[in-house]
Amino acid sequence: MSHQHSHAGQANETADCAIRLHNLTLTYHRHPVVHHVSGSFQAGELTAIVGPNGAGKSTLLKAIVGLMQPNHGQIDLLGIDRRELAYLPQQAAIERDFPLAVQDVVLLGDWRHSGWFGRVSRTARQRADAALERVGLAGFGKRSVDELSAGQFQRVLFARLLLQDARVILLDEPFTALDARTTADLLALVAGWRREGRTVIAVLHDFEQVRAHFPQTLLLAKECVAWGATAQVLNAANIARSNGMPQSWDDNAPICHRDESIAPVEHVHDHSALHH
Numbered sequence: 001m002s003h004q005h006s007h008a009g010q011a012n013e014t015a016d017c018a019i020r021l022h023n024l025t026l027t028y029h030r031h032p033v034v035h036h037v038s039g040s041f042q043a044g045e046l047t048a049i050v051g052p053n054g055a056g057k058s059t060l061l062k063a064i065v066g067l068m069q070p071n072h073g074q075i076d077l078l079g080i081d082r083r084e085l086a087y088l089p090q091q092a093a094i095e096r097d098f099p100l101a102v103q104d105v106v107l108l109g110d111w112r113h114s115g116w117f118g119r120v121s122r123t124a125r126q127r128a129d130a131a132l133e134r135v136g137l138a139g140f141g142k143r144s145v146d147e148l149s150a151g152q153f154q155r156v157l158f159a160r161l162l163l164q165d166a167r168v169i170l171l172d173e174p175f176t177a178l179d180a181r182t183t184a185d186l187l188a189l190v191a192g193w194r195r196e197g198r199t200v201i202a203v204l205h206d207f208e209q210v211r212a213h214f215p216q217t218l219l220l221a222k223e224c225v226a227w228g229a230t231a232q233v234l235n236a237a238n239i240a241r242s243n244g245m246p247q248s249w250d251d252n253a254p255i256c257h258r259d260e261s262i263a264p265v266e267h268v269h270d271h272s273a274l275h276h
């Protein structure tokens with residue numbers, strides 16, 4: 001089965017790529033959870049990362065933002081500074097059991113302008129209020145985050161992303177456990193980011209949502225199963241194949257011994273012979 005990569009021609013690899021993965025392997029306790037993945041995320045495009053539980057999707061996002069180092073291979077940010085990346089972890093990983101005001105949480109998105117401990121300007125507060133209005137939470141600024149519902153809190157975190165004004169936005173399961181209305185409102189913001197030319201990479205589980213809103217998809221099951229136009233990637237054969245890949249938590253999961261020299265970037269990969 002071939003790795004479907006819709007990039008055609010040199011222009012895509014240079015001008016239109018935001019982030020390129022070269023033979024990337026990420027491991028926990030020597031067991032690879034992302035294994036020899038190569039390819040690129042298109043600039044100014046919405047890319048979904050999908051795959052079964054434990055497929056390495058969150059781990060890949062963490063490595064892109066620099067929270068963990070590649071064991072082998074590399075991640076190239078093309079013309080992008082790490083500070084221009086915004087990252088929204090899974091909501092389950094975010095502590096919000098503290099009485100911080102909504103406006104202060106949103107203002108954390110402004111740290112590039114104000115510095116972590118800088119004085120917050122009146123304009124920054126106005127921008128925070130405007131961002132809250134855009135996510136449907138006008139007037140919520142003085143409330144405490146520990147009083148919000150899960151959906152309201154996710155809106156607050158999107159307001160913070162609006163303030164952060166990042167060129168590349170990485171979202172880990174941003175719509176999980178949200179109702180249809182909240183999901184639709186936040187998806188509209190994501191569509192707006194695309195119109196503004198931002199690059200969005202989101203880990204998602206709902207294939208219908210991906211088909212409707214994300215033109216590009218990386219199907220990951222530790223290895224790259226397919227990467228390219230969503231309609232081609234999310235076909236029955238690829239999905240069945242991703243569900244049949246060995247899980248990294250198996251005790252029998254292989255340890256990576258392969259020669260780790262960085263392979264040249266390929267536009268089309270043949271994954272019919274899986275390697276370890």
Ligand SMILES: Nc1ncnc2c1ncn2[C@@H]1O[C@H](COP(=O)(O)OP(=O)(O)OP(=O)(O)O)[C@@H](O)[C@H]1O
Pocket residue numbers: 028029033051052053054055056057058059060248249
């Ligand atoms: N901090 C860690 N230490 C050890 N193993 C970890 C750690 N974090 C994740 N793993 C393991 O790495 C593998 C990939 O996890 P990851 O969270 O990247 O998967 P995922 O594709 O995001 O899964 P899900 O869809 O369930 O969120 C899993 O087998 C997981 O148990």
